[in-house]
Amino acid sequence: MKKILLFASGTGSNVENIIQYFKNNDNISIVGIFTNNLHAKVLEKAKRHNIPSLVFNKTELNEGSVLEKINKLQPDLIVLAGFLLKFPEQIIKVYPNKIINIHPALLPKYGGKGMYGMNVHQAILENKEKETGITIHYVNEHYDEGEFIFQQNVNIEECDSPEAIAVKVQSLEHEHFPKVIAQLLTPNS
Structure with a gap:
């Protein structure tokens, strides 16, 4: 049985989507949902x-108590699905290439500290981009700089607000994120 541990900071639409995707899967289970909120x-x-x-705070995340809880669960994959804090190096070192994140843009553009959610979509709109998309990547010690696993683009020429862009991007997230997770956990299937 492969185990997924989810981290999120907000509403959790991607978390809900991942739960639904793996609900009837006998080989993959969700062992926990961790949040800083x-x-x-x-x-x-x-x-x-x-x-x-x-539920934990930033100090608990950075000083090891969250790592202790992760270690008890022994996840095969840690999935950041709308998690807004920088992930600590100590956890990344213990779980190399086992922590992934989804970013609501085509990295390396529109990544880095403060670039999440509507901040990303607003910047894309202001720069009059014709397309955007999603990037699923491994987490390293720098915001949004880990090795890319998957990217998908979408045309946004008709979008006139960050909210309209968000709808298109979230649709991509919901379509592709669970599939990429499944491929990472069962690469030969």
């Missing part, structure tokens, strides 16, 4: 699906 809607999703959850 006591009020994150993702906690409701964890409760509804009977998935253990953990």
Whole structure:
């Protein structure tokens, strides 16, 4: 049985999508949902699906108590699905090439500190880009600079707001993120 541990900071639409995708999979299970936000809607999703959850603060993340909890679960893959804190090097070193993130743009453009969610979509709109997309990548010690696993683009020429761009990008996320996770966990299938 392959085990996925999810990290999220907000609503958790990607978390919900991943849960649904693997719901009836006998070979892959979601062993936990971790968040740094006591009020994150993702906690409701964890409760509804009977998935253990953990709320922690930045200090606990950076000083090792979250790593202890991760080690107890022994995940095969750690998935950052809308997780907004920088992931600590100590965890990355223990789980090399086992931590992935999804970014709502075609990296290396529109990445880095502060580039998440509507900030990304607003910057893309202001720069009059004709397309954007998603990047799924391994997590390293720098924001959005890990090795790319998958990218998919979408035309946004008719989009006139960051919200319109977000709808198109989220559609790509929901379509591709679970499939990429499945491929990483079962590469020969």
